[in-house]
Amino acid sequence: MKIQFIYPAFERHAQSHPELLDAVPCDEYLGGPSLAIANLAAVTPAGYEMAYCDDRVTPFSLDLDADIYALSFFTPAATRALEIGDMIRGAGKKVVAGGIFPSALPDVAQQHFDSIVIGEGEGVWQRLLEDAAAGRLAPRYQQQEPFDLATLPPPRIDLYIGAENDRFHPDDYPLQTSRGCPLRCDACVVPCVMGKKLRLVPQETILRAVQDLASHGKRAAVTEDTSFFFFSGARRHFREFLKALRDDPRPRGEKVSYIGITMPMILALDPTILADISEAGINRFYLVCGFDPITRKAFGSGDQESLDKAVEAIQRCKDNDIEPYTSLLVGNDTDDEGVFDRILSFTEKADVPKTEFAIFTPYPGTPAWEQMQAEGRIIDRTWKHYNDANVVFRPKQMSPERLLQGYLDLWRDFYKSKTFLASLEHGDRTIQF
Numbered sequence: 001m002k003i004q005f006i007y008p009a010f011e012r013h014a015q016s017h018p019e020l021l022d023a024v025p026c027d028e029y030l031g032g033p034s035l036a037i038a039n040l041a042a043v044t045p046a047g048y049e050m051a052y053c054d055d056r057v058t059p060f061s062l063d064l065d066a067d068i069y070a071l072s073f074f075t076p077a078a079t080r081a082l083e084i085g086d087m088i089r090g091a092g093k094k095v096v097a098g099g100i101f102p103s104a105l106p107d108v109a110q111q112h113f114d115s116i117v118i119g120e121g122e123g124v125w126q127r128l129l130e131d132a133a134a135g136r137l138a139p140r141y142q143q144q145e146p147f148d149l150a151t152l153p154p155p156r157i158d159l160y161i162g163a164e165n166d167r168f169h170p171d172d173y174p175l176q177t178s179r180g181c182p183l184r185c186d187a188c189v190v191p192c193v194m195g196k197k198l199r200l201v202p203q204e205t206i207l208r209a210v211q212d213l214a215s216h217g218k219r220a221a222v223t224e225d226t227s228f229f230f231f232s233g234a235r236r237h238f239r240e241f242l243k244a245l246r247d248d249p250r251p252r253g254e255k256v257s258y259i260g261i262t263m264p265m266i267l268a269l270d271p272t273i274l275a276d277i278s279e280a281g282i283n284r285f286y287l288v289c290g291f292d293p294i295t296r297k298a299f300g301s302g303d304q305e306s307l308d309k310a311v312e313a314i315q316r317c318k319d320n321d322i323e324p325y326t327s328l329l330v331g332n333d334t335d336d337e338g339v340f341d342r343i344l345s346f347t348e349k350a351d352v353p354k355t356e357f358a359i360f361t362p363y364p365g366t367p368a369w370e371q372m373q374a375e376g377r378i379i380d381r382t383w384k385h386y387n388d389a390n391v392v393f394r395p396k397q398m399s400p401e402r403l404l405q406g407y408l409d410l411w412r413d414f415y416k417s418k419t420f421l422a423s424l425e426h427g428d429r430t431i432q433f
């Protein structure tokens, strides 16, 4: 039986607004796919033939023949994913889907697929395949208990690497160190999809994944939110990971491309952890701003104490020889029209080297989505617009048009004085846009 996995295409900032390509002197980082498909491939029993299509690189077509097609997608890719689902079913073939979007809006996804998986897929995958082979696919599969991560093999990244070509060959692929979260931040989908219990991927599995990546000449991108550092078990687990990285002889920046973090974390962390992170060879943070109380107050209302803290967080990164690559968000309910000037002046004061800008997006499955639905503020349900580059809701303190214009102006104004970036090495001039 042949399984054809498909990772559907989605738009990034530069595809939604091609005019930014002229204004931003950087290369676009086209990251590797999420780990969902590689994880399913890892738990697929022997005897199945597997193929993988990254629709961003080679658009999916029905020429890719298979017994069953399986998609995993998040909301930005939902428009294309639902189209692919219809195409496959229209050809009389079986297609199943899982991932963030089908988990958050199962009733919407259900209309386009023979079967959908809600939540983690590994625990139900084998049963789904057996049912497909027996011609009795159920409309939905959902594991009741969180998947036991101690039984999780390392992801089959080789499937992704085999699909690379001259145009698409990422330097890094995601690395997962935990799943689930007991908190309920308004813009986060993690508890909805991964559950409310924080579970840690065993250290041996993480290190095997890092070694796997290294054997293919790839780095690991720790894309997860590190707010879980607040839990002491998770902090210990992360320190062990750092210790193992220190023993990895590869040069600085060659093992991990970046880790995701927030300003409150940087300020709350024991300074020795920052030093350990740097010593482990990690030289870049993906510093997510606009979801935490410090940056919301600093940029939303111009609170001076919070602004000072934001500048201090950037300085701490620099003091530890870690590049603070920021993702600066606009459109929070606390943002008035002054947010754009405040953000720009912060980037100057803190001397932010490179950044991306994003528009607040109430993703299905988050508390923000529920709240805005209840308030009647969702104005656009075209899922491909849910990519942080479009205004899909009615902002509280400005018009949707003003928010979009302010976001586009930020890109242009910030990069006006950064033309020198174009002459840097590829890795130094690459950003996520």
Ligand code: SF4
Pocket (backbone or CB within 6 Å): 180, 181, 182, 183, 184, 185, 188, 189, 190, 191, 225, 227, 228
């Ligand atoms: S943003 Fe981080 S801390 Fe908040 S719910 Fe999501 S994973 Fe948990």
